Amino acid sequence: MLIKTDDTKKYDLIAVGRACIDLNAVEFNRPMEETMTFAKYVGGSPANVAIGLAKLGLKPGFIGKLADDQHGRFIKTYMTAAGVDMEETVLDTAGHKTGLAFTEIKSPSECSILMYRDEVADLYLEASEVDEAYIKQARLLLVSGTALSMSPSREAILTAVAYAKKNDVPVVFELDYRPYTWQSLEDTAVYYSLVANQADIIIGTRDEFDRLENKEGGKNEETIAALFQHSAQLIVIKHGVEGSYAYTKAGDVYNGKAYKTKVLKTFGAGDSYAAAFIYAVLAGKSIETALKYGSASASIVVSKHSSSDAMPDVAAIEALIQSHE
Numbered sequence: 001m002l003i004k005t006d007d008t009k010k011y012d013l014i015a016v017g018r019a020c021i022d023l024n025a026v027e028f029n030r031p032m033e034e035t036m037t038f039a040k041y042v043g044g045s046p047a048n049v050a051i052g053l054a055k056l057g058l059k060p061g062f063i064g065k066l067a068d069d070q071h072g073r074f075i076k077t078y079m080t081a082a083g084v085d086m087e088e089t090v091l092d093t094a095g096h097k098t099g100l101a102f103t104e105i106k107s108p109s110e111c112s113i114l115m116y117r118d119e120v121a122d123l124y125l126e127a128s129e130v131d132e133a134y135i136k137q138a139r140l141l142l143v144s145g146t147a148l149s150m151s152p153s154r155e156a157i158l159t160a161v162a163y164a165k166k167n168d169v170p171v172v173f174e175l176d177y178r179p180y181t182w183q184s185l186e187d188t189a190v191y192y193s194l195v196a197n198q199a200d201i202i203i204g205t206r207d208e209f210d211r212l213e214n215k216e217g218g219k220n221e222e223t224i225a226a227l228f229q230h231s232a233q234l235i236v237i238k239h240g241v242e243g244s245y246a247y248t249k250a251g252d253v254y255n256g257k258a259y260k261t262k263v264l265k266t267f268g269a270g271d272s273y274a275a276a277f278i279y280a281v282l283a284g285k286s287i288e289t290a291l292k293y294g295s296a297s298a299s300i301v302v303s304k305h306s307s308s309d310a311m312p313d314v315a316a317i318e319a320l321i322q323s324h325e
């Protein structure tokens with residue numbers, strides 16, 4: 001197996017970062033100005049990935065800070081019921097709020113997210129609130145890039161990564177770049193590099209790797225050459241509907257095609273892709289197969305209304321792959 005993990009661990013993966021609320025336009029194919037109703041779902045990239053893994057039958061855990069209010073309680077209840085261990089989440093006692101993402105579905109190819117993320121509870125997670133003994137119980141630690149955008153969450157993430165490294169828990173870095181949370185492009189590149197250089201698996205879009213390198217129009221070959229000088233064993237670079245590439249440190253290159261579908265909205269593709277790709281890697285499947293799982297899962301989620309609730313099970317993913325073989 002390319003990434004060696006200890007399958008006797010209590011949790012398959014522990015995700016650290018934000019768990020928020022998505023409010024997705026119910027009346028779609030119109031601008032948000034004309035939208036009157038929104039459906040509520042759990043959102044936030046690492047929460048979505050954890051939920052996706054639970055739907056695939058794995059045992060994920062979550063580290064994060066939730067607001068002590070109705071939204072925080074909704075998130076904890078939903079994720080627990082979905083099969084994510086939420087016992088290590090901490091409650092914010094300083095009045096910070098849950099992050100909200102209003103999603104606009106103008107057309108299948110034109111979606112946008114309007115974020116309410118000032119003073120959000122998830123960015124107030126402190127290093128002292130991250131438990132080494134919990135991380136030690138995971139096969140993988142998943143870190144989201146957005147959680148690096150502000151202190152004290154930044155230090156909490158760096159602490160989680162340090163605990164994972166100390167306890168031989170491989171680190172997955174999902175670049176998950178959300179521009180509104182960052183002060184500058186330089187900050188992003190500094191903190192992204194700090195974690196990317198320690199990560200075993202790095203997953204992001206081509207644009208997100210450009211943020212890591214703080215340049216435009218970067219080339220995959222140059223990106224992987226630089227990153228493979230550090231801890232990375234496996235790098236996935238996504239190119240939207242054009243598909244994705246996986247690179248191994250040993251020099252293997254794999255190309256995954258997107259599965260065409262009737263798209264409702266494009267967001268949620270990355271999180272569903274990551275969940276199914278990681279599931280396949282943990283199940284010991286080949287990288288070619290893991291790319292198919294990621295693409296199939298994303299194809300299912302972009303055809304549905306939510307990012308979290310729509311995460312598919314293994315049977316749905318395998319059926320979609322089969323129908324294209």
Ligand SMILES: Nc1ncnc2c1ncn2[C@@H]1O[C@H](COP(=O)(O)OP(=O)(O)OP(=O)(O)O)[C@@H](O)[C@H]1O
Pocket residue numbers: 204205238239240241242243244257258259260261263266267268269270271273294295296298299302
């Ligand atoms: N329109 C689409 N139809 C089918 N599959 C898609 C589509 N868009 C993306 N995908 C699949 O999802 C994968 C990830 O998509 P993308 O590169 O857009 O990720 P992302 O930008 O991280 O997503 P997100 O919008 O959730 O942040 C792609 O590699 C592809 O397999």
Ligand SMILES: O=C(O)C[C@@H](O)[C@H](O)C(=O)CO
Pocket residue numbers: 020021022042043044045048101113178267268269270271307308
């Ligand atoms: O927190 C966000 O950035 C938005 C997410 O909640 C949303 O689920 C999404 O865009 C998934 O990729």
